[in-house]
Amino acid sequence: MSSAEHPRKAFGWAARDASGVLSPFNFSRRATGEKDVAFKVLYCGICHSDLHMVKNEWGHTVYPVVPGHEIVGEVTEVGSNVTKFKVGDRVGVGCMVGSCHSCDNCANNVENYCPKMILTYGSKYHDGTMTYGGYSDTMVVEEHFIVRIPDNLPLDAAAPLLCAGITVFSPLRYYGLDRPGAHVGVVGLGGLGHVAVKFAKAMGAKVTVISTSPNKKNEAIESLGADAFLISRNQDELEGAMGTMDGIIDTVSAHHPLLPLIGLLKSHGKLVLVGAPEKPLELPVFPLLLGRKLVGGSCIGGMKETQEMVDFAAKHNITADIEVIPIDYVNTAMGRLLKADVKYRFVIDIANTMKASS
């Protein structure tokens, strides 16, 4: 049924039920509208949300679901009113493909907070059809939701910037942590955290990684360039760093205590949550009052800022550390992701390994 909705044949890998197992899937994409850009997908990153979505862990998955929102590729066709892109351009699409274009959020370049924001996959598009993500051979997306990937960024390692990158870049900027001399903590050294370290360092901040795994220390400091490393279960280490941080980017989506993190903040320090724990976390209030501290959140970023993030990454040679995989490894990769067994992001080589079964 879904393969007959639109005129353009498409092929991808979809999960059909909450087992989350992905398998080949024929579907269709809309014809290139006047404001649309069509592109051939070359690479797509595997984000932790893909895993949650294919298993319906947030309870709103509509099957079949084609995941993928760290998508890069090459433009194959542009609509008659497209002004920023031409055939052959290197482009990317992140977590959203539509918004209302008329609310305050849209007017202020934060389409990511538009109440009618349309997610790249598993959402209803303006025309009522479901959106399908980047574990597929082609995309057709409104020009406004496409970013340009500068020539010096390798496409495979740039793909994760489109979700992981903007998720940490935006709060560093918004909460004023993007400055030389700021002391920034990064909690969790995974897909998001390792990019957060790179961005914060490039912005001139002093960066301390806070992790439960002592064996990540060398990597954090030597490969990623962090200035210091704290083991979050080591009380002595935490106490030694109390009251030293201007802000913390907390990428952890598992249940975890906030009190020790609030303790690490200076007065007026900001604890920013970008992970999404399934159950509410406990918020101790006294330590917030004593020091006028703030706990905030952040979710991806608007399109203007996403382009700024990619351009900043290109200027500072920032990409994700990746393991490139063929599409038929995707189910194994999901299993490894669940165990955090990847440094630090899987990226699917779509163009070379995904072949339509016809």
Ligand SMILES: [Zn+2]
């Ligand atoms: Zn994501």
Ligand SMILES: [Zn+2]
């Ligand atoms: Zn809007």
